[in-house]
Amino acid sequence: MDETHAMQGLRAPDLLRLLEAGHGRGPLDRGLLLLEHASPRADLDSLWSMSLAERDRRLVALRRATFGSAMEVTTRCPECETALETPMDLRWLSELPAPDDPMTVHEHGGLRFRLPSTLSLMKALSSPDDPRRALLRGTLETPDPKDLDDEQVDRLAPELAAAWEAVDPMAEVRLDFRCVGCEATFQRVFDIAETFYAEVEAYGRRLLLDIHALASAYGWTEDEVLALGPVRRRLYVDMVSA
Numbered sequence: 001m002d003e004t005h006a007m008q009g010l011r012a013p014d015l016l017r018l019l020e021a022g023h024g025r026g027p028l029d030r031g032l033l034l035l036e037h038a039s040p041r042a043d044l045d046s047l048w049s050m051s052l053a054e055r056d057r058r059l060v061a062l063r064r065a066t067f068g069s070a071m072e073v074t075t076r077c078p079e080c081e082t083a084l085e086t087p088m089d090l091r092w093l094s095e096l097p098a099p100d101d102p103m104t105v106h107e108h109g110g111l112r113f114r115l116p117s118t119l120s121l122m123k124a125l126s127s128p129d130d131p132r133r134a135l136l137r138g139t140l141e142t143p144d145p146k147d148l149d150d151e152q153v154d155r156l157a158p159e160l161a162a163a164w165e166a167v168d169p170m171a172e173v174r175l176d177f178r179c180v181g182c183e184a185t186f187q188r189v190f191d192i193a194e195t196f197y198a199e200v201e202a203y204g205r206r207l208l209l210d211i212h213a214l215a216s217a218y219g220w221t222e223d224e225v226l227a228l229g230p231v232r233r234r235l236y237v238d239m240v241s242a
Helices: 012-021 027-038 044-049 052-067 118-125 131-139 150-167 192-218 222-227 230-241
Strands: 070-076 083-089 106-108 111-113 140-142 174-178 185-189
Touching (some): 012 027, 012 192, 027 044, 027 118, 027 192, 044 118, 052 192, 131 150, 192 230
Antiparallel strands (some): 070 083
């Protein structure tokens, strides 16, 4: 069964709560805020320890349940800085295979490792070491990262990244782009947490404008405005804006 059938999407009050809670916070914190809604029965420690790949899999399901599968992905050409926008259907990400236990120690190509998690990435970003090396050291079990110097870690990086992706294809999702300006072709890593939260933020701000317009026109409270369905709310906003 499609997991979006079982997952409840974010409703208008949820979107406003996320907009408020995520204000001024970084991408990892915002990803966790979304993940809490995607995993309501999980405790905070397990969410921090959950692999980023599994986090993203759940966020894809939550995004589909909230806004549907169709998404517009935006980026800029690295050659000419042309702004690009391409449609994307999230259903193919939902169909990527997942490991039986994404939180366990995995083995691939002679390496033993854990998939990167929010916690391991947060530690790597706050490490005095190079963040990329710190993340590799923080996820590697065998060979023992304490026995590896920086040069050895750098040489092992492509192999370990490939092992992450082999265990869980959601570990890194890359999208292909072709620039309409200079025809350059390039790839971008797709970050569902960042993209989804940007949508939540934009939708939440539009909701606030609707609440302001209808409260000013009719004296309705925020709860009364949010109790309206999106179609009826838009019709009222159109009338007071005419």
